[in-house]
Amino acid sequence: MDGFELCHPVDSANFLRIQEAIAGENPTSQWSPMPVHLIGRDNAKSLTRSSAPSLGAFLLVLRPEVVLAMGDILSTSSELLTLRAPALTLFLINPKATLDVLDPERSEVVRFASGRLMRVTKWVLKGTALPECDVFKVAGFRVSPPVVSERFVQRWQECGFQGLEFRQLEHAVAGA
Structure with missing residues (x-):
């Protein structure tokens, strides 16, 4: 930040x-x-x-x-x-966990020539909820940005820590 x-x-x-x-x-x-x-x-x-x-x-x-x-x-x-x-x-x-949660069709992604993810400019996740995991990597990256849970963000804020900026990620809507 x-x-x-x-x-x-x-x-x-x-x-x-x-x-x-x-x-x-x-x-x-x-x-x-x-x-x-x-x-x-x-x-x-x-x-x-x-x-x-x-x-x-x-x-x-x-x-x-x-x-x-x-x-x-x-x-x-x-x-x-x-x-x-x-x-x-x-x-x-x-x-520890690498999860396949990114919806590449609804997200805005930039890829390397190999097809591997380089960057995601707009994140849309598959399904309606994240798995019960507080910190995880996203499949498809060589080095994934860490994704953290709402529980992680709440604790961070309650403790008054500073230096990270959090963004709420969108979820794909079934049938949309």
């Missing part, structure tokens, strides 16, 4: 390592804490402290206080991969 602090690997080559871990191409059992640094300035402008420092559009990084407050939600649906910033441990969220 614009105006909030960022999180980047100390070694930029680790962006690929992160993507491979989240995409399931490298076993996360081999994950070792990755060194990162927080970026609190953009040119001359100070960035606001974030409960979820941005590592990229398809990656969700959380501060320890978020993991503590939302542990029950995260523990059943996600794997926590450790990131080490100076004097701070952060957690990269790796959703």
Whole structure:
């Protein structure tokens, strides 16, 4: 989200390592804490402290206080991969489930030449309700943006966390 602090690997080559871990191409059992640094300035402008420092559009990084407050939600649906910033441990969220919930006919999608999803500009989900899963990936992406439940959003807001922007996703209407 614009105006909030960022999180980047100390070694930029680790962006690929992160993507491979989240995409399931490298076993996360081999994950070792990755060194990162927080970026609190953009040119001359100070960035606001974030409960979820941005590592990229398809990656969700959380501060320890978020993991503590939302542990029950995260523990059943996600794997926590450790990131080490100076004097701070952060957690990269790796959703365990990949669900086929996107209605590609009603959504607005951009695809790679291979047919794999690149980006979704308008999300429409199949059916009328999401499965009972608080954080998940969407099938069809190499690295899917994390999708979170209403329960996740409510807890986030109740706790007063900042740095994420949520969008309500549409559901396809049967027979429409």
